[in-house]
Amino acid sequence: MNAPPSAPVPGSTLEDLYRANHGWMQRWLQRKLGNASDAAELAQDVFVSLLSTPRVFNDAEHARAYLGRMSRSACVDFWRRRRIEQAYLEVLAAQPEHQVPSLEHQAIILETLGQLQAMLERMPKRVAEAFCLAQLQGMKQREIAEQLGVSERSVNKYLAQAMYQCLLLEVELDVSLT
Known part of the structure; x- marks a missing residue:
């Protein structure tokens, strides 16, 4: 063809x-x-x-x-x-x-929010859920475990994965600002 x-x-x-x-x-x-x-x-x-x-x-x-x-x-x-x-x-x-905030700060905030959203979407569902429950709702690991129906050890693992993704995002943001 x-x-x-x-x-x-x-x-x-x-x-x-x-x-x-x-x-x-x-x-x-x-x-x-x-x-x-x-x-x-x-x-x-x-x-x-x-x-x-x-x-x-x-x-x-x-x-x-x-x-x-x-x-x-x-x-x-x-x-x-x-x-x-x-x-x-x-x-x-x-x-x-x-x-x-100033227009410059607004632009930075919007870019960061977009990257954060993309990061959450890349995470496995349970990892993103545990992260949001901990960071946005202030729940303790025991409460998150009950909410998700998993062990506290699993929640600890999920939060560690999420924090690793946050560190990668932070490095990415630092590089883009330099």
Whole structure:
């Protein structure tokens, strides 16, 4: 089966891949997001990601499938960030004006919240539950064990896994700030 003439062939450059796929990707993202500006930004993000982590594709179909998967993932991340941003803005609106952080601090907080959400989603369900019960509700390990129906030793293990993920996030944040 021959690839369409505009499609890249194996071993082609990122530029060829961009030319052959950017248009359809941006149109697809615009239909999903309802906004040309956001779609253009996400399409660029997908190709920047490919620039930083180059891939080799077997054929044009493989490249398009991969780009489609990356586009879907970018959409999910975009909507997740939007939900977090909206919740944060609602909290800010309820604050007295003198307690509202600067725009720079707001941007840092939103980025951190997004990374925290992504970290929680990467964790196994029980680990994330135990972490949230401990950190957000102030529950003790015994209470968490009862709530989750597991042993205290399991809760201890879950919390250790969660703290390890927090340390990785902290290192990631430190690196991004330098």
